[in-house]
Amino acid sequence: MTQSGDVKTLKIDGRDLSARADETILDIARENGISIPTMCELEGLSSPGACRLCLVEVKGSNKLLPACITRAEEGMEVTTNSERLVNYRRMIVELLFTERNHVCSVCVSNGNCELQALGQQVGLTHVHFPYRFPKEEVDASQDRFIADHNRCILCTRCVRVCDEIEGAHTWDVMGRGIESHVVTDLHDAWGDSASCTSCGKCVQVCPTGALSEKGRSVAEMHKRRQFLPYLTMMREGHE
Amino acid sequence: MAATKTITIDPVTRIEGHSKITLHLDETGRVTDARFHVTQFRGFEKFCEGRPFAEMPSLMARICGICPVSHLIASAKACDELLAVRIPPTAEKLRRIIGIAQVVQSHALSLFHLSSPDLLLGMDADPATRNIFGVLEAEPQLARDGIALRKFGQQIIERLGGKRIHPGWVVPGGVNNPLSQQDRDAILAAIPDALAIALRSLAWFKGVAEKFADEAESFGSFPSLFMGIVNDDGNLAFYDGKLRFVDGDGETVADGLDGADYAEFLGEKVEPWSYLKSAYYTPKGYPGGIYRVGPLARLNVAQNCGTPLADEELRVFRMLHGRTPASSFHYHHARLIEILHCVERMEELLNDSEILSTHVRAEAKPNALEGVGIAEAPRGTLLHHYKIDEQGLIIWANLIIATGQNNLAMNRSVLQVAQRYVRGEHITHGMLNRVEAVIRAYDPCLSCSTHAAGQMALQVQLLGPDGAVLDEAVR
Numbered sequence: 001m002t003q004s005g006d007v008k009t010l011k012i013d014g015r016d017l018s019a020r021a022d023e024t025i026l027d028i029a030r031e032n033g034i035s036i037p038t039m040c041e042l043e044g045l046s047s048p049g050a051c052r053l054c055l056v057e058v059k060g061s062n063k064l065l066p067a068c069i070t071r072a073e074e075g076m077e078v079t080t081n082s083e084r085l086v087n088y089r090r091m092i093v094e095l096l097f098t099e100r101n102h103v104c105s106v107c108v109s110n111g112n113c114e115l116q117a118l119g120q121q122v123g124l125t126h127v128h129f130p131y132r133f134p135k136e137e138v139d140a141s142q143d144r145f146i147a148d149h150n151r152c153i154l155c156t157r158c159v160r161v162c163d164e165i166e167g168a169h170t171w172d173v174m175g176r177g178i179e180s181h182v183v184t185d186l187h188d189a190w191g192d193s194a195s196c197t198s199c200g201k202c203v204q205v206c207p208t209g210a211l212s213e214k215g216r217s218v219a220e221m222h223k224r225r226q227f228l229p230y231l232t233m234m235r236e237g238h239e
Numbered sequence: 240m241a242a243t244k245t246i247t248i249d250p251v252t253r254i255e256g257h258s259k260i261t262l263h264l265d266e267t268g269r270v271t272d273a274r275f276h277v278t279q280f281r282g283f284e285k286f287c288e289g290r291p292f293a294e295m296p297s298l299m300a301r302i303c304g305i306c307p308v309s310h311l312i313a314s315a316k317a318c319d320e321l322l323a324v325r326i327p328p329t330a331e332k333l334r335r336i337i338g339i340a341q342v343v344q345s346h347a348l349s350l351f352h353l354s355s356p357d358l359l360l361g362m363d364a365d366p367a368t369r370n371i372f373g374v375l376e377a378e379p380q381l382a383r384d385g386i387a388l389r390k391f392g393q394q395i396i397e398r399l400g401g402k403r404i405h406p407g408w409v410v411p412g413g414v415n416n417p418l419s420q421q422d423r424d425a426i427l428a429a430i431p432d433a434l435a436i437a438l439r440s441l442a443w444f445k446g447v448a449e450k451f452a453d454e455a456e457s458f459g460s461f462p463s464l465f466m467g468i469v470n471d472d473g474n475l476a477f478y479d480g481k482l483r484f485v486d487g488d489g490e491t492v493a494d495g496l497d498g499a500d501y502a503e504f505l506g507e508k509v510e511p512w513s514y515l516k517s518a519y520y521t522p523k524g525y526p527g528g529i530y531r532v533g534p535l536a537r538l539n540v541a542q543n544c545g546t547p548l549a550d551e552e553l554r555v556f557r558m559l560h561g562r563t564p565a566s567s568f569h570y571h572h573a574r575l576i577e578i579l580h581c582v583e584r585m586e587e588l589l590n591d592s593e594i595l596s597t598h599v600r601a602e603a604k605p606n607a608l609e610g611v612g613i614a615e616a617p618r619g620t621l622l623h624h625y626k627i628d629e630q631g632l633i634i635w636a637n638l639i640i641a642t643g644q645n646n647l648a649m650n651r652s653v654l655q656v657a658q659r660y661v662r663g664e665h666i667t668h669g670m671l672n673r674v675e676a677v678i679r680a681y682d683p684c685l686s687c688s689t690h691a692a693g694q695m696a697l698q699v700q701l702l703g704p705d706g707a708v709l710d711e712a713v714r
Binding site: 105106108110138140141146148191214215216217218219220 | 289290291293294296297298301405407410411415602604630631632
């Protein structure tokens with residue numbers, strides 16, 4: 001073989017593509033205009049591979065693999081859009097909706113919500129699982145922001161941006177499984193947090209209306225997160 | 240054995256919401272009592288607890304798909320009080336425009352879509368055709384006018400608020416987008432047609448109303464108080480002003496009342512047979528403090544409308560029915576005069592030199608822990624009252640809705656109509672329809688007034704003293 005070890009060749013949806021060895025299937029798909037739905041992944045942050053929306057089929061593997069953390073390998077044959085994947089993705093989105101209390105029509109992020117957009121993208125018309133209707137807290141103790149746990153999907157973007165970019169690590173995850181919640185400091189009220197710098201990055205990266213600016217009315221919360229790749233790039237450049 | 244009976248009309252049709260009517264008959268077949276039961280329950284005041292106050296306008300607008308704008312306005316005004324700000328003048332004018340656009344479309348719905356079948360085709364007409372399609376067949380121009388007028392109002396709401404139902408545009412501190420010149424001009428261009436329709440419809444109504452002299456006599460024709468907001472000149476007002484009560488003789492009972500002090504003069508009583516609370520004027524007690532709100536009440540408390548064409552029609556109205564008409568049948572006529580007034584007022588507001596200003600929102604954090612917002616909704620005075628905690632979350636809410644304030648009057652009207660028209664053991668459609676028609680005159684919105692969930696439909700049962708069903712009609 002004359003091929004350099006740094007370059008991998010693979011097939012995605014039947015297309016012959018090449019990739020650097022450090023690239024994930026998701027990176028390559030995006031570079032080549034192949035759409036794979038994502039939720040917890042966000043450019044500029046590490047990927048936990050948690051939401052499982054970017055699952056793809058890889059020939060020779062019985063398991064479905066998350067595209068965001070699976071590296072390209074030589075000779076890989078990837079399918080991103082089979083009927084099985086489409087069904088699983090829709091099921092995942094349905095389950096996200098059942099876990100907490102998502103009421104788009106009266107949400108600050110209505111019309112600008114990644115979960116809502118994802119529902120439309122995967123063709124969600126009904127939720128086939130019973131809703132849990134948990135009693136969730138609204139933490140309005142912070143001066144500028146509100147955390148509404150009714151709308152949290154546990155993507156942990158807030159946890160990662162606070163740790164990896166701001167360096168404050170105010171947010172973390174408490175509990176296990178369905179009982180998991182994001183918390184500030186040691187489950188203190190956000191307004192009482194000693195580590196929070198009130199920078200608002202968590203609010204801007206939150207895909208839903210779970211974290212929002214105070215005083216926003218319905219559909220008025222527009223998230224701005226263009227800053228994130230630049231911050232990451234500048235930080236890496238200076239280290 | 241005494242043969243007293245109960246007739247139940249369930250559901251009541253061509254109104255907004257779910258309800259039924261029961262009529263109690265004595266052994267000679269005479270109606271001794273009548274009740275209007277609202278059978279839906281919703282609970283908005285409870286489930287908004289814990290929500291951030293800035294969400295309230297849109298959350299509360301979900302109470303109703305017909306008059307969401309009225310809830311938006313009353314709620315946003317209560318939130319303005321929480322912020323303790325004076326909103327920019329243009330924001331106030333824009334809110335006024337969307338508010339009266341709402342009045343036009345809602346009144347058009349009530350009069351043309353829901354009540355005109357009774358008025359045009361007759362109370363005894365075949366129920367199969369006594370609907371908007373029957374009207375379309377019998378008098379296509381009238382039906383088209385009604386639909387056009389509703390469209391006129393709805394399209395203004397859409398132009399201003401972004402969508403026709405549940406726009407989120409009215410927010411604490413003002414509105415979230417200024418009016419564009421293009422939209423202003425488009426609305427202005429539609430005004431001449433709307434004015435022509437309003438005048439044509441008034442002419443039609445005055446013509447047919449003569450045929451209903453008998454109904455007008457018994458459709459809730461009794462002395463009661465009337466309440467409504469009036470502006471500084473004592474004229475008709477929808478967005479802002481002080482509350483005034485007048486009695487059946489037109490005498491002012493109370494004036495200059497601040498909506499924020501409502502608890503000092505308005506009481507609400509819960510009756511076990513309805514989810515709809517009955518409001519009353521507390522100085523006169525319960526049920527002596529019976530009062531009416533809505534189009535007829537507003538015209539009765541106001542000096543004038545304050546716009547030329549509507550004032551001319553108001554003069555004719557008072558010439559025909561007196562200074563303070565007592566019969567609720569005249570709600571229909573009052574509704575048309577208000578439509579005319581709103582179209583005239585809209586033109587005035589749109590030509591205001593400040594109307595295109597981009598300064599339409601005051602920003603603030605909450606500066607008060609309690610706020611009351613008051614406005615005239617199509618069906619009458621609407622009050623939203625909120626309390627928040629230090630963090631801006633709602634801890635308590637109370638809503639007083641027009642239909643609840645008309646509850647005592649509606650019950651009394653049902654009794655009056657039933658006593659006039661219902662006789663004996665056999666129920667006729669015409670009889671039932673008149674009992675429903677008087678409810679329609681008030682244009683009740685039960686979805687709003689119980690802050691509840693549902694639709695209005697009609698069942699009448701004739702029950703013997705042992706509870707046996709003697710006769711029954713269901714729609």
